[in-house]
Amino acid sequence: MSAGEILAVRQIEKRYGGVRALKGVSFGIRAGEVHALVGENGAGKSTLTKILGGSVKADAGEFILDGQSSHYGGLDAAKAFGIETVQQELELALPLSAAENIFLGILPSRRGFVRRRECVARAGEILRSLGASFDPAALVRDLTVPDRQVVEIARALARKSRILLLDEPTAALSQFETARLLDRVRSLCGQDVGIVYISHRLDEVIDIADRVSVLRDGQNVGEFRRGELCRATLAEAILGKELEAVSYEKKRRAGAPAVVVQRLNVGSAVADLSFEAEQCAVVGFFGLLGAGQSTIAAALFGDARNAGAERSRILVHDGLPRSPSDAVSWGLGYVPADRRHDGLALSLSIRENLMLASTRSVTRLGFVQRSRSRRRALEFSRRYDIRMRDVEQPARELSGGNQQKIVLARWASVGSSILLLDEPTRGVDVGAKAEIYRELREFARRGGTALVFSSDAEEIATVCDRAYVLQRGRLAAELEGADMTTDQLLAAALQ
């Protein structure tokens, strides 16, 4: 055990059925450090944090708490030691208020009565110190995804932890907000708290981590200190091989317009927005979270509640689709941001999920031909490098990034002419990201129109031909060519 580690594990083993998720992994956390944990989708990061946080039991291995070997395990032991986790997938109680979620199980009470007003006031203090401005009495179900993540973090902070495990908690937040958020976590928790931080955004990791550990295929493959890393070294450690540099030829507007929208208004979220997207192009919509990207994507995919435009044309159709089934029959495909709720049927198999949108092409006399759909599913999972045991495995068992690849593969497979992609690589590892970008460019090269809605400036700069920059639902700038750098995009979104 190295000096100053409050918690360490050695030689941890964990199996799920036939899958060896962790093969003798060691990991430790010092007081006051940010220790980043990185690796491909399915490398074992979430499994390790679940074992550290007590929600999953290791099959074998040693725990060392404050320098003492220990029979540690279980949620209660983790809580008693002061370990709090913010999971990759949100786990809040939707019908309860933000304040109730924050103090769930530790509600301030007097003689058995919960002191509701005190609870709201204290929740408000924590939320404000994290930079949030919404009402702590608001129901979580009414909050946006980024606001919900702030509630999750506030929940962990309210519990006076010594160690905070953050499993991609900021996957939904923009790069700019993450650094600020971690600063605030530091100042709230005190200097002694150890933070374990999982992220696929390598620039961000290099920026904020004191130490970086890399897992590959359930094993430790590297540990680096601050200052020892550049993006290319880190990507190589993660993938076990060099990451091919990706750069695509960007085009000025070339093809015929496939989407023309004039003065789109959606409730109070999007105001008077006009834009176009042409064939053979990848067009970006960039903004910080909540700037309106998701609302525009949903409106184009037939969520017409409160949506109206002065004039719009999508391929040969006038107006906006009135429902998702309209949208599909017009040739649109949609990859939503919240893949676990909108994008995937978790209890169905990988094969069934891949085939959901394209059942027609594998149906003969009304029967889905199992062997044929199996063959196609295998083809897609190879093409997108979906890491799994078998195509008959339930989608629930896949790692987060692999689930995202299924949603994308599904729409690309049905022959949509226009793809709407909301945060398409959220939670996806650096290798798979490159693969998804390649697929998007290939889709455009074959004549397709891709609209990428993202709060990741690096993503927009890498994959898009040009981009609209949004600020609170309004157009702030249009960038293309050499002007469309990460810095320019962020500057335009923040000005």
Ligand SMILES: Nc1ncnc2c1ncn2[C@@H]1O[C@H](COP(=O)(O)OP(=O)(O)OP(=O)(O)O)[C@@H](O)[C@H]1O
């Ligand atoms: N409940 C489960 N049942 C079966 N297999 C599982 C289960 N949970 C995880 N696995 C498997 O264990 C391995 C490690 O998964 P884990 O979720 O820890 O990966 P990860 O590094 O967090 O990936 P990601 O970056 O995609 O979140 C994967 O092969 C995954 O499919």
Ligand SMILES: [Mg+2]
């Ligand atoms: Mg994970």
